[in-house]
Amino acid sequence: MAETTAGETKNSRLRNFDFKTMGPAIALLILCIIGFSLNSAFLSEGNITNLLTRSAFIGIIAVGATFVITAGGIDLSVGSMAAVIAGIMIIVMNNAVETLGTGVATVLLGCGCSVILGLGAGWVNGFLTTKGKIEAFIVTLGTMGIFRSLVTYFADGGTLSLDFDLRGTYRPVYYEAFFGLPIPVWVFIIVSIAGWILLNRTAFGRYCTAIGSNEAVARYSAIKVDRIKTWTYVIQGLCVALATIIYVPRLGSASSSTGVLWELEAIAAVIIGGTVLKGGYGRIGGTILGALILTTIGNILNFTDMISNYLNGTMQGLIIIVAVWLQRADWGRKSSKE
Amino acid sequence: MAETTAGETKNSRLRNFDFKTMGPAIALLILCIIGFSLNSAFLSEGNITNLLTRSAFIGIIAVGATFVITAGGIDLSVGSMAAVIAGIMIIVMNNAVETLGTGVATVLLGCGCSVILGLGAGWVNGFLTTKGKIEAFIVTLGTMGIFRSLVTYFADGGTLSLDFDLRGTYRPVYYEAFFGLPIPVWVFIIVSIAGWILLNRTAFGRYCTAIGSNEAVARYSAIKVDRIKTWTYVIQGLCVALATIIYVPRLGSASSSTGVLWELEAIAAVIIGGTVLKGGYGRIGGTILGALILTTIGNILNFTDMISNYLNGTMQGLIIIVAVWLQRADWGRKSSKE
Amino acid sequence: MLDSVQAETPVLAAERVSKSFGAIPVLFSVSFDLRAGEVHALIGENGAGKSTLMKVLSGFHPATSGTLRVDGEEVTLPPNGQAEDMGIVLIHQELNLAEQMTVEENIFLGREQSRNGFLDRAAMTEAVRKMFLDVGLDISPKARISSLSIAEKQMVEIVKAMSRNARVLIMDEPTAVLTEAETTVFFAQVEKLKAKGTAIMFVSHKLQEVQAIADRVTILRDGQWIATKPTGEFTLDAMAQMMVGRELSDLYPPMNEADVDAERVLEIEGLTTQNIRNVSFDLRKGEVLGFSGLIGSGRTEVFEAICGLKDIDSGVIRVHGEEVRFASVADARDAGICYLTKDRKEKGLLLEQEMRPNMTLLALPRFVKGFMIDRDAEQEALARGIRRFDIRARDPKVKAGDLSGGNQQKLLLAKIMEADPKIVIIDEPTRGIDVGTKQQIYHFIAALAAEGMSVVVISSEMPEIIGVCHRVFVMRDGQIMGALTGDAINETEIVRYAAGLKGEKHHG
Amino acid sequence: DDKITIGVSYPTPTHAWAAGMNWHAEQAEKRLEALYPDVDLVLVNSPDPGAQASAIEDLVSVNQIDALVVLPFESEPLTDPVLNVKKTGALITVVDRGLSQPGIEDIYVAGNNPELGRVSAQYMKTRLKEGDNIVVLRGIPTLIDNERFDAFMAEIEGSGINVLDHKHANWNRDDGFEVMQDFLSRFPDIDAVWAQDDDIAIGVVAALKQAGRDGDGMFVVGGAGMKETIKSIMDGDELIPVDVLYPPSMIATAMDVTVNAFKSNGPVAGRYILGATLITPENAADFYFPDSPF
Ligand SMILES: Nc1ncnc2c1ncn2[C@@H]1O[C@H](COP(=O)(O)OP(=O)(O)OP(=O)(O)O)[C@@H](O)[C@H]1O
Ligand SMILES: Nc1ncnc2c1ncn2[C@@H]1O[C@H](COP(=O)(O)OP(=O)(O)OP(=O)(O)O)[C@@H](O)[C@H]1O
Ligand SMILES: [Mg+2]
Ligand SMILES: [Mg+2]
Numbered sequence A, B: 001m002a003e004t005t006a007g008e009t010k011n012s013r014l015r016n017f018d019f020k021t022m023g024p025a026i027a028l029l030i031l032c033i034i035g036f037s038l039n040s041a042f043l044s045e046g047n048i049t050n051l052l053t054r055s056a057f058i059g060i061i062a063v064g065a066t067f068v069i070t071a072g073g074i075d076l077s078v079g080s081m082a083a084v085i086a087g088i089m090i091i092v093m094n095n096a097v098e099t100l101g102t103g104v105a106t107v108l109l110g111c112g113c114s115v116i117l118g119l120g121a122g123w124v125n126g127f128l129t130t131k132g133k134i135e136a137f138i139v140t141l142g143t144m145g146i147f148r149s150l151v152t153y154f155a156d157g158g159t160l161s162l163d164f165d166l167r168g169t170y171r172p173v174y175y176e177a178f179f180g181l182p183i184p185v186w187v188f189i190i191v192s193i194a195g196w197i198l199l200n201r202t203a204f205g206r207y208c209t210a211i212g213s214n215e216a217v218a219r220y221s222a223i224k225v226d227r228i229k230t231w232t233y234v235i236q237g238l239c240v241a242l243a244t245i246i247y248v249p250r251l252g253s254a255s256s257s258t259g260v261l262w263e264l265e266a267i268a269a270v271i272i273g274g275t276v277l278k279g280g281y282g283r284i285g286g287t288i289l290g291a292l293i294l295t296t297i298g299n300i301l302n303f304t305d306m307i308s309n310y311l312n313g314t315m316q317g318l319i320i321i322v323a324v325w326l327q328r329a330d331w332g333r334k335s336s337k338e
Numbered sequence C: 001m002l003d004s005v006q007a008e009t010p011v012l013a014a015e016r017v018s019k020s021f022g023a024i025p026v027l028f029s030v031s032f033d034l035r036a037g038e039v040h041a042l043i044g045e046n047g048a049g050k051s052t053l054m055k056v057l058s059g060f061h062p063a064t065s066g067t068l069r070v071d072g073e074e075v076t077l078p079p080n081g082q083a084e085d086m087g088i089v090l091i092h093q094e095l096n097l098a099e100q101m102t103v104e105e106n107i108f109l110g111r112e113q114s115r116n117g118f119l120d121r122a123a124m125t126e127a128v129r130k131m132f133l134d135v136g137l138d139i140s141p142k143a144r145i146s147s148l149s150i151a152e153k154q155m156v157e158i159v160k161a162m163s164r165n166a167r168v169l170i171m172d173e174p175t176a177v178l179t180e181a182e183t184t185v186f187f188a189q190v191e192k193l194k195a196k197g198t199a200i201m202f203v204s205h206k207l208q209e210v211q212a213i214a215d216r217v218t219i220l221r222d223g224q225w226i227a228t229k230p231t232g233e234f235t236l237d238a239m240a241q242m243m244v245g246r247e248l249s250d251l252y253p254p255m256n257e258a259d260v261d262a263e264r265v266l267e268i269e270g271l272t273t274q275n276i277r278n279v280s281f282d283l284r285k286g287e288v289l290g291f292s293g294l295i296g297s298g299r300t301e302v303f304e305a306i307c308g309l310k311d312i313d314s315g316v317i318r319v320h321g322e323e324v325r326f327a328s329v330a331d332a333r334d335a336g337i338c339y340l341t342k343d344r345k346e347k348g349l350l351l352e353q354e355m356r357p358n359m360t361l362l363a364l365p366r367f368v369k370g371f372m373i374d375r376d377a378e379q380e381a382l383a384r385g386i387r388r389f390d391i392r393a394r395d396p397k398v399k400a401g402d403l404s405g406g407n408q409q410k411l412l413l414a415k416i417m418e419a420d421p422k423i424v425i426i427d428e429p430t431r432g433i434d435v436g437t438k439q440q441i442y443h444f445i446a447a448l449a450a451e452g453m454s455v456v457v458i459s460s461e462m463p464e465i466i467g468v469c470h471r472v473f474v475m476r477d478g479q480i481m482g483a484l485t486g487d488a489i490n491e492t493e494i495v496r497y498a499a500g501l502k503g504e505k506h507h508g
Numbered sequence D: 001d002d003k004i005t006i007g008v009s010y011p012t013p014t015h016a017w018a019a020g021m022n023w024h025a026e027q028a029e030k031r032l033e034a035l036y037p038d039v040d041l042v043l044v045n046s047p048d049p050g051a052q053a054s055a056i057e058d059l060v061s062v063n064q065i066d067a068l069v070v071l072p073f074e075s076e077p078l079t080d081p082v083l084n085v086k087k088t089g090a091l092i093t094v095v096d097r098g099l100s101q102p103g104i105e106d107i108y109v110a111g112n113n114p115e116l117g118r119v120s121a122q123y124m125k126t127r128l129k130e131g132d133n134i135v136v137l138r139g140i141p142t143l144i145d146n147e148r149f150d151a152f153m154a155e156i157e158g159s160g161i162n163v164l165d166h167k168h169a170n171w172n173r174d175d176g177f178e179v180m181q182d183f184l185s186r187f188p189d190i191d192a193v194w195a196q197d198d199d200i201a202i203g204v205v206a207a208l209k210q211a212g213r214d215g216d217g218m219f220v221v222g223g224a225g226m227k228e229t230i231k232s233i234m235d236g237d238e239l240i241p242v243d244v245l246y247p248p249s250m251i252a253t254a255m256d257v258t259v260n261a262f263k264s265n266g267p268v269a270g271r272y273i274l275g276a277t278l279i280t281p282e283n284a285a286d287f288y289f290p291d292s293p294f
Helices: A010-038 A045-070 A078-100 A104-130 A136-154 A164-170 A183-201 A203-213 A215-220 A225-251 A262-272 A284-302 A309-328 B010-038 B045-070 B078-100 B104-130 B136-154 B164-170 B183-201 B203-213 B215-220 B225-251 B262-272 B284-302 B309-328 C002-007 C050-057 C082-086 C103-107 C121-134 C150-162 C180-195 C207-213 C236-244 C299-306 C329-334 C344-348 C355-360 C375-389 C405-418 C435-450 C462-468 C491-498 D016-035 D049-063 D075-087 D113-127 D143-156 D173-186 D198-211 D227-234 D250-263
Strands: A159-161 A253-255 B159-161 B253-255 C012-021 C024-034 C039-044 C065-070 C073-075 C088-091 C168-172 C199-203 C216-221 C224-230 C264-272 C279-284 C288-293 C314-319 C322-324 C337-340 C423-427 C454-458 C471-476 C479-485 D004-011 D039-046 D067-070 D091-095 D107-110 D133-138 D162-168 D192-194 D219-221 D270-273
Touching: A010 A284, A010 A309, A045 A078, A045 A183, A045 A203, A045 A225, A045 A262, A045 A284, A045 D173, A078 A104, A078 A136, A078 A159, A078 A164, A078 A225, A078 A253, A078 A262, A104 A136, A104 A164, A104 A225, A136 B262, A136 B309, A164 A225, A183 A203, A183 A225, A183 A284, A203 A215, A203 A225, A203 C355, A215 A225, A215 C344, A225 D173, A225 D198, A262 A284, A262 A309, A262 B136, A284 A309, A284 D173, A309 B136, A309 D162, B010 B284, B010 B309, B045 B078, B045 B183, B045 B203, B045 B225, B045 B262, B045 B284, B045 D049, B078 B104, B078 B136, B078 B159, B078 B164, B078 B225, B078 B253, B078 B262, B104 B136, B104 B164, B104 B225, B136 B253, B159 D075, B164 B225, B183 B203, B183 B225, B183 B284, B203 B215, B203 B225, B203 C103, B215 B225, B225 D049, B225 D075, B253 D075, B262 B284, B262 B309, B284 B309, B284 D049, C012 C050, C024 C039, C024 C050, C024 C065, C024 C199, C039 C050, C039 C207, C039 C236, C050 C088, C050 C168, C050 C199, C082 C088, C088 C150, C103 C121, C103 C150, C121 C150, C150 C168, C150 C180, C180 C199, C180 C207, C207 C236, C216 C236, C224 C236, C236 C435, C264 C299, C279 C454, C279 C479, C288 C299, C288 C435, C288 C462, C288 C491, C299 C337, C299 C423, C299 C454, C329 C337, C337 C405, C344 C405, C355 C375, C355 C405, C375 C405, C375 C435, C405 C423, C405 C435, C435 C454, C435 C462, C454 C462, C462 C491, C471 C491, C479 C491, D004 D016, D004 D049, D004 D250, D016 D039, D016 D198, D016 D250, D039 D049, D039 D250, D049 D067, D049 D075, D067 D075, D067 D250, D075 D091, D091 D250, D107 D250, D113 D143, D113 D192, D113 D219, D133 D143, D133 D173, D143 D162, D162 D173, D173 D198, D192 D198, D198 D219, D198 D227, D250 D270
Parallel strands: C024 C224, C039 C199, C039 C216, C088 C168, C168 C199, C288 C454, C288 C471, C337 C423, C423 C454, D004 D039, D004 D067, D067 D091, D091 D107, D107 D270, D133 D162, D133 D192, D192 D219
Antiparallel strands: A159 A253, B159 B253, C012 C024, C012 C065, C065 C073, C216 C224, C264 C279, C264 C314, C314 C322, C471 C479
């Protein structure tokens, strides 16, 4: 899947590279121009805020996915993981209302619970992949099914709703702004920065890249491959937990339809951002742009009734393909020979 | 994801290898024993026939997916492709009833139409991947959305149904048996044999393996990499078309929920069968067993009400993971160092 | 014979060919010609542009300027090995086989034999078996490439190239990973091809080989053509001197006597793994210890086991007298033991990354300041490594995979030394390294030992073992056959042990 | 043996209404099996039409059912599989979505989808005047959604009320929230929202509150009869003043009728169509089941 990087000359790669880095940004810009030309309300403060806040979920999850994919893995379970974490979090908080009341303590308990579950679920994925020697695709396809069915089970097929009074306490985490930006956006920004530093400026990030490039080389270079790979899944789990913490106060509920297809969206955001699906090259900045691009596409489609509702998926698909094509194609030079 | 095959010594690989080949067969056997112990009707002729017939859809699609994956690609669009082909096929046949009547001619027209659409859709996926230089994941995620929304559009959000009289003509293709086996099973068998020969006994199969194994090596061996890769998607499209041809008479309709998640099932069948997700090693025989395993899991879960319906997904996930773990784990030798 | 050849037009010729990668020139107006029935050797320092010239001559790289002629006619060669159809075959310097596929599949890749549209596997397997018989190679055609040793892989490459019945056979360092015995077999094949009129172009850093097999020699230096002459007109020294551009003193450094009473830094007793049995030896401070033996004799496995890369069935490892068992390379590194792999492409370097991350990967914890990687320190390390090992990259941001083969090897050495090991195990230290640099590396090894470091050299090059080691162990079939010291270290003795003519299981 | 085996097949619950249905089915199973020891009810649910067809095949080949109660995922694809069951001589009860071929089912129990749309539109007309604006949030693109939507639009037609736009919110709270957010950014003047479904309505209300546009007599009409919604109607909520019933208990009704077909002497075959009642503060108490999950 990384065919574009193979067998090219250095020069073209350098030139491409700039385009690759700028590509997602340009694609996002074009989308914004389209959105604005459809309806000037697209650039209204309210809509921009909505857009950013919505991107936060997928974006935070995608930051975690960047690590997993860079290290050569894949995690299909994130959407279901978010759903089950949200579900358990709600159950725990509802039960804690009796003892802890409807104050901040209960919410903190819920958040703590979410983080622990995220770390645990990530660890399970990592453990099965590395020590169980099972392909990441299979492991996470399996846990995807497991998590999804667990939340259905807990919710009895329906919806788990947060205690009404508790919702009042927790609500601000989604709805309040802080220095003009909603809290989810702040979380997104912090996670992005932390992710960027971790991937680009620490030994851990270097190790992820090395493992994704060539596992044997990594092993011979004193990298504890299994441990690092497990960590990438744990980080992914943590990101899912954080995303869930800001998701739950939004509607105060979780059901078996929570987070459906988030895994594909997250992976798509990562790949649109320029990270290579086979591992060895990751870009957090690109991932963030990728998440924004995906959210913007959905937003734009809600802003126009020119297109039949039924064709939303067609537009989405076309835009994703074109957005990636814009950055992958060799502009300004003859295409390299097959 | 292929970490188990990397960096092992010759000896251990050979030992593993046999287990890998036998693994899926053993997993299937164990499942059958479980099924039989739950309910002896599991091994009744009727049930076995149902099972085989059901496996045919996913199995045929998975044979195509084996080529795509072996050559280092991935196709997420197959489920949606099946839906849209089924939809268009039904529209074409319904319209042809006026001119061609409700006889075999119309059905053949529909089948021809299906094959052409399958080849065309596969070619589009292949073309965008190779000439467009866009990651297969993105291309097929995009076409997945496009195909899915097209069928919704054609069906106007509802269901496209085959002309009632025509259904009578077409019905036997799914329901009739031929030498004791239902026709879909025969198609499955033929596709499997053809796929096996193509992968293991022709130059084309070798080229797929070589490309998945190392694209640069393949290119340096004067293999027309782009062309072969495109062909794998075309084969995948053809397989989807064949699966659709035997699917339509079963339910006589297509809607936006046709074929949902078939892509994951097909890929899972391929991986369970021992094909390496990163390419370079493909096994048609394993794929077929993988498809049977997946269908059997669903069948067994319909056989017992010991487990809450909501937990079906949990059982499915667990069984898939355990089935693969059984074949991947290093039996009878100490695990090689991380 | 030479005279008759000279009259013909060359089968393949390059005239004033230049090549740049982007803005970086690599070849400057080089001319080269190759005639039927001759072996034309190309020699030059690492990074001189030999591989690049060969790729230009076989169509893998388009030339930036200049003309190529086939049989005197100007041509543009097709890309990606399609020049094979014109009878021009290249063996790449870097192994170019599909790892998961079998030997037979690789040899016939791209030109499978079919009958009625189906592969004629029996015929192909049989053909491979026959080719292997010809070259005395004992590999099953059904073996997967990933299960072969590097030398075996190289032999497969050679057989693959020869099987193509080429008019022009271009071989980039085919002998770098071969032992002398295999080289002899290989040269016999070359002679046969030559007699059939094949034109052969060949790169080697082993100048004796060049002298033995080549009819003419062309020397490149820094991408410039220096000279083309019949081999007879060169002495070994002259070749080396013209390559390097300076006088070369002794290849091997003077050996200072080992201190027999020095501390034993590493003691191995009864080490047994899957492929090795009951290996015992010790290593003293300041000693250079050689490990010799035939390919696949298990030398690599001994040290991979010690460093935690292979499972150990039984045995005792003592470092500085303390019993240890390293669970991972990181543990070994922290205890001051580093192993430099011979497989730089699969296990040594991240080919898609630049030099800097490669350089510091093994010793990365040393470059962490606070929480983050200290990029300035990394840059210094890179500068240090480039200086110390004379790594020549015209562009410091080049990907490791685009470095010349010898420079990759040097980068790998630099990477290992960054970890500052007390005991360093170097597997095939000079694989693909030019004579000038070889000399530097030997002196470097001697200097390390003199500073009190202990060095293990695993090598299939006998002169190297003899030239730099204080003591030599010879392995065969997973066991140590004998130990040699002082004057006993000579080719005859080593060969006798390696071939199993002498020695029994040696303990300690 | 003379045990009466009845298979009950319906889609896997993925939203609250279906969960309510599942709950009612399970309650009915317990109740009926306790009441009649010789009756065995086998409940299976399936995630898609193909799987449901498979599950029905399995009910025949494995459980050898005497009767089938089926809530088809979709009408068309399940017509043939159910017809096959019919051929084994089993009694067929179809719930909610009719099969595409008449005469297969012996008993038909259903809600009324067009009626739901129509009743909703009629209520809109009582509250709004000419020139007022509404937006519509639809369900998952399916026949049900089309029936409801088409009937709604037909009823609104000519009233002078503007339907600004309609988007699919997939009977899902999250989608309801996001689509409504975008409607609010896009249209400065919205007087009412038809959300069609109580889950969507919850998302819509959250979006309205976030944007601070929940005042000025703006209101939302959902549908189905979720207990929380009914409760708030009882409490006189201004934002969701009414609801339109689409009872998830219809499956239990169908099971009752089917068992009765074996147990009672009188004929029970026929069609049982449940109305789409408008729930208002006046009658809300009649539809409030606090123990149901829905
Ligand atoms: N694809 C490439 N992109 C950029 N630079 C390259 C590329 N290939 C080779 N080079 C550079 O060209 C120069 C010559 O390399 P080449 O491989 O021809 O040397 P060589 O003579 O074969 O050396 P060695 O003996 O070490 O194999 C080196 O500086 C190398 O880094
Ligand atoms: N008898 C054998 N059966 C299976 N694998 C073997 C056998 N002997 C060696 N090997 C494997 O082949 C590889 C080559 O062996 P090893 O590298 O230890 O030998 P070496 O003496 O270093 O030879 P080389 O000159 O090829 O480096 C190792 O990975 C080893 O595990
Ligand atoms: Mg070279
Ligand atoms: Mg029961």
